[in-house]
Structure formats: C-alpha cells, structure tokens
Amino acid sequence: MSVIRPYRPSDRDDVYEICVRTGASGADATGLYSDDDLLPDIFTGPYVTYQPDLAFVVDSGDHAAGYVIGVSDSRAYADWYAREWLPAFAARYAVQDAPTEAERDMIRFGLDPSTSIVPEVADYPAHLHIDLLPELQGQGFGRALIRRMLEELRERGVPAVYLTMSPSNAAARAFYDRLGFHELPSSRPDGPALGISTSAVV
Template identity: 55%
Template sequence: MSTIRSYRPADLEALYDVCIRTGHNGGDATGLYQDPRILPDIFTGPYLALRPELAFVLADEEDRAVGYIIGAADTPAFVDDFRRDWLPTVAGRYPEGSGAGRDAQRIRELHHPEWMWHEELAEYPAHLHIDLLPEAQGKGAGRALMGTYLAALRERGVRRVHLGMSAANHGARAFYDRLGFRELHRTGDGGGVTLGRETD
C-alpha cells in the first residue's frame, strides 16, 4: 500500500535514483551518461531546493520513495531562480561546454534553463515533472499524485499547467492523454512535445 506525502530532505537521494531509473523515455538511464546525476541535477534537485512546497512523494509500505511529482507554479520565476540560486551549486560538477553527445546536451540545458519557457506557454504558467518506478506504475498512483499536485496549484490560484516530454515515450503520452492533457507545442525536430491542461 503506497501513500502520498510531502517531500522531506531525507528523500533526496531516493528521488535522484527514481529520476535516473526513469530518465530514458521511462526506462533506466544509468548507463547513458558519463555522470547520470546530470539528469536529477536538472530535473529534480532544483525543485526540491527551490520549490519544496510543491514536491510530493509516493512512498511504499516501508516509507521508501518510489515516485514523485514536482514543479513550479510560475515557470518564468523558477527559471530566474534556477539560474541565480541553483546553477552555482552544481555548475562546477558540469563545466559549461564540457561533455560529449547526450552529456553535452544536458550540460547545455543545465547552463541555459531558458529552454523551460517560451511565450506560447503564457497561459500555462505552471509546470511539472512526474516519475514513478516501474513497480509503482499501473496502480492508480500516478493519477493520485497528479490530483495532489493540481490541488496544490489550485490553492495558489493557478489555472493551467504544462509539462514537457519525449515524443518517444508512448506510455507516458497515453497516461497524460487519459488525464486530459492536450498537445500545445512540438519541437522543430518533433522529438519533444509540450502538453497542457486546466488545473480543475
């Protein structure tokens, strides 16, 4: 029996592990990067540090984190905070311009967080990331996490939310479609998709 609770600092390493183990179109990204922590240092850590009030954990019977949902109610403000307050804490581990292949791409994303926002999303100011380990999927936990997060946004007066995903992650797209998300934007190469929905 799993439960949803607020994030605690003691969860950090477990949530980093979830991010890495689901970081390749929902599958394990451990062997794809020279330093796989680059993924949670972009997609998990800054939210836990900068927006912990919007971080919710899916915990198993032993209170071990097996999933999470995180995000920001105001994406432009989050991008500014990421650059000012988060990037200096991790930039030394991933110097700008370093790496090759996938690593280089992620390092560019880390140093240039403005990729998270564009004007087409002006009516969808909030965003989110949700990840569950395989053993936690298919049991309604993802839907429950999403409900918890959307309720938190509503409490803050936020009416719409968006998320970005790989177009190759067909399982995730089916999940989001069932929850009422619709396509807002697709990258020029078609590899990335932005989805959005109302919070109510």
C-alpha cells in the same frame, strides 16, 4: 501499503534515484552519462530546493518510489535557477569534458534556464515533472499524483500547468492523453509540450 505524502528533505536521495531509473524515456538511465547525478541535477534537485512544498512522493513504506514535482511560477523559477542553481551546476558539469555528444547536449540543456519556459507560459504559468518506478506503475499512483498537484496549484490560484517530455516515451504520452492533457500550440513532434487546466477532473 504505499501512500502519497508531501516531500521531505530526507527523500532527496530517493527522488534522485527515481529520476535516474526512469530518465531514459521511462527506462533506466543508470550509467548513461559519466555522472548519474546529471539528470536529477536538472530535473529534480532544483525543484525540490526551490519549491519543496510543491513536491509529493509515493512512500512505499521504506522508500519513495515515485514523485510529482513542480513550480507554480515557471518564469520566477527560471530566474532563480539562473541566479542560485546554475553557478554550481556549471562548475560541476563542463560541456567540453563530456565524453559523448548526448551528454554534451544534456549539459547544454541544464545550462539554459529558458528550457523550462514555453511560449504559452502566461496562460500556463506552472510546470511539473512526474516519475514512477516500475514497481508502482499501472496502479493508479500516476493519476493520483497529478490530481494532487492540480489541487495544490488550484488552491494557489494557478489556472493551468504544462509539461514537456521526450517524444520517444510512448507510454507517458498515452498516460497524459488519458488524463486530458492537450498539446500546446508550441508543441512539436520532436519536443511535445502538453498542458492542462488545474480545474480538470483527472
């Protein structure tokens, strides 16, 4: 029976795999880039390194098959990323060595800590990422993970949280809409940014 529990350091490989297998707008991104660690080194690794107590996984019994991860202070996270995470990332991923423009764009994204900040960050200080393997989708785990994250943030006095997403991931957008996320003023058709109060009932 699958259960939601706090992240453990031993889950790192699993959460990296989940990130890759859902990294192409919800589809499998394995082989999409020359190094499969590129996506999780941007969207997963730094989060569970910086604030592992704001990471929760769905444990299927023998592996983690879904997660929600986040930070309670996005500006502090961006400062940490630039100082502590970026040097090793930049040494591993060189824009000029990437074989495709898509990969070069993704590396540039990872090289810019400001990508984790929306203009509304003062009112929405936290942000999150959530991913589930297909084996867990449609069973209520996504809603339960968001609920757990909102509870944790609310207990820490964080008023609201945001996320950014790929505009081509229609299933994810429908999921966020059902839970009550709303578009932020800075949201664009090519770069949706959605927010929700941590006191929301989801």
